[in-house]
Amino acid sequence: MAATPRLCHSQLDWESKLTCRARPFRILLSGVGFLSRLTFTPVGGGREIGANAFLLSNGKLDVLLDCGLHPKKEGQASLPCLSLLTKAPEAVLISHGHVDHCGATPYLLKQFSSTTPYATCATLQIMDRMLHNSVSVMGAMALERGIKEYPLYAHTDVDYVMRRAYGIEFEREFAVTTDGSVRASFHPAGHVLGSAGILLRMAGHSLFYTGDICADDQELVNGLVLPNLRGNLDTLVIESTYGANGEADNATLHDEVDRFAAATRAVIERKGCALVPSFALGRTQEMLTIVARLQREKRLPEVPVYASGLGRAIYEVYAKNVGMLRPEADLRPLSEFGRIGDARDRKLLRDLVRKPAVVVATSGMMIENTPSALLAQEMVRQRRHGIFFVGYLDPDTLGYKLLHSAAGDALRFEYNGPLVTRKLDDIRQFNFSAHAPRKALCEVVARLDPKNVVFVHGDPEAVAWMHERCRYDRRAFAPCLGETVALES
Ligand SMILES: [Zn+2]
Numbered sequence: 001m002a003a004t005p006r007l008c009h010s011q012l013d014w015e016s017k018l019t020c021r022a023r024p025f026r027i028l029l030s031g032v033g034f035l036s037r038l039t040f041t042p043v044g045g046g047r048e049i050g051a052n053a054f055l056l057s058n059g060k061l062d063v064l065l066d067c068g069l070h071p072k073k074e075g076q077a078s079l080p081c082l083s084l085l086t087k088a089p090e091a092v093l094i095s096h097g098h099v100d101h102c103g104a105t106p107y108l109l110k111q112f113s114s115t116t117p118y119a120t121c122a123t124l125q126i127m128d129r130m131l132h133n134s135v136s137v138m139g140a141m142a143l144e145r146g147i148k149e150y151p152l153y154a155h156t157d158v159d160y161v162m163r164r165a166y167g168i169e170f171e172r173e174f175a176v177t178t179d180g181s182v183r184a185s186f187h188p189a190g191h192v193l194g195s196a197g198i199l200l201r202m203a204g205h206s207l208f209y210t211g212d213i214c215a216d217d218q219e220l221v222n223g224l225v226l227p228n229l230r231g232n233l234d235t236l237v238i239e240s241t242y243g244a245n246g247e248a249d250n251a252t253l254h255d256e257v258d259r260f261a262a263a264t265r266a267v268i269e270r271k272g273c274a275l276v277p278s279f280a281l282g283r284t285q286e287m288l289t290i291v292a293r294l295q296r297e298k299r300l301p302e303v304p305v306y307a308s309g310l311g312r313a314i315y316e317v318y319a320k321n322v323g324m325l326r327p328e329a330d331l332r333p334l335s336e337f338g339r340i341g342d343a344r345d346r347k348l349l350r351d352l353v354r355k356p357a358v359v360v361a362t363s364g365m366m367i368e369n370t371p372s373a374l375l376a377q378e379m380v381r382q383r384r385h386g387i388f389f390v391g392y393l394d395p396d397t398l399g400y401k402l403l404h405s406a407a408g409d410a411l412r413f414e415y416n417g418p419l420v421t422r423k424l425d426d427i428r429q430f431n432f433s434a435h436a437p438r439k440a441l442c443e444v445v446a447r448l449d450p451k452n453v454v455f456v457h458g459d460p461e462a463v464a465w466m467h468e469r470c471r472y473d474r475r476a477f478a479p480c481l482g483e484t485v486a487l488e489s
Pocket residue numbers: 096098101191212
């Protein structure tokens with residue numbers, strides 16, 4: 001059944017079309033049937049973690065899967081390559097609320113005001129917070145670092161997206177295009193609250209895009225539920241984040257919680273603070289709940305637990321959607337967790353880390369100037385603390401550099417800030433990832449048994465491993481940015 005539009009068709013001025021460095025590159029498609037064939041083009045997120053955005057076209061209609069911002073780039077360069085879009089997509093379907101999957105949606109709708117966004121209801125609530133926060137962060141970066149292109153969009157552009165967007169429940173089929181020729185449904189992806197794999201059905205072709213997936217149950221979110229396709233899938237588009245990480249295959253949540261509990265307990269017993277840098281969406285809510293459980297089980301002392309701003313706002317969305325979490329999930333009231341306050345106030349941070357505590361703070365990869373970086377700047381000066389990374393660390397980030405540094409090394413935690421010498425020894429990493437390890441990704445390919453499989457959203461070596469090891473004799477593609485592949489049924 002088709003969903004009812006939420007409202008609003010106010011027109012915004014179209015901005016001049018973007019130009020970006022990447023040139024469109026098209027694989028030669030055989031024969032005359034091109035216009036009626038289904039094609040797939042990464043507009044971002046091909047052979048890279050990237051600004052995920054994937055264009056699906058049957059020659060007549062264009063649909064975009066995700067529209068994110070590149071986590072490692074700044075300004076216009078962080079956008080997907082929207083100049084690859086030759087016309088307004090009818091729809092943009094958003095898999096979940098992480099910025100690398102939804103962060104460019106307001107910009108897209110500034111370009112193409114007629115495009116209709118779709119996401120699950122919980123993802124829309126999360127996007128509202130994440131996108132408004134992005135406007136604020138970009139505004140601050142414009143002031144602090146003189147990035148003139150920021151902000152890429154305004155709060156009013158976010159409001160426009162939210163007014164136009166359709167919130168769709170899981171496993172409910174809806175018409176994506178006005179002519180009804182493309183239908184879609186969202187399926188639980190197990191990654192964060194509201195995260196979805198997207199099943200598209202159109203004449204002669206079915207396609208399933210995983211978005212980000214986690215096969216196993218987490219503390220709050222149940223593992224993924226694949227659509228029941230009875231081996232009848234033409235194309236699977238699957239993420240490859242952990243394609244190059246064989247170690248993650250052996251990590252279990254249970255073991256990691258045990259290791260984390262022991263390490264955190266040791267910090268508290270030596271009167272230190274444990275800093276847990278975490279993504280605002282997903283990891284923060286999971287870690288707060290794990291810490292609260294460990295305290296209830298007396299495996300951690302009853303010290304204060306703090307959380308930073310955006311993580312708290314998203315926690316409220318989790319609390320509103322508690323029926324979508326695991327029935328066993330024990331989501332504590334947000335009031336049980338203290339506020340960090342203004343992380344730029346150094347005296348406040350120094351006071352906060354004076355007494356034993358657990359602090360869950362963004363960003364997970366410890367990008368400079370974020371609360372986790374500013375807290376770490378104070379904490380690395382003393383040996384009693386502990387810094388525990390709990391997710392993926394990109395090698396270019398401060399978090400990765402800090403983890404791989406040694407006591408005595410000097411690092412910079414603020415852009416243009418001072419070099420601070422690390423005295424703290426206890427800096428380590430735990431595997432609490434919300435991404436499926438590669439053996440689980442391969443199982444998804446085997447279970448859905450598609451005719452075509454397209455590997456996206458992973459570093460080049462991760463995508464290459466998946467392309468080589470998870471194709472199982474089917475047609476397999478690993479297109480780079482701007483490369484179009486034809487999908488045969
Ligand atoms: Zn994600």
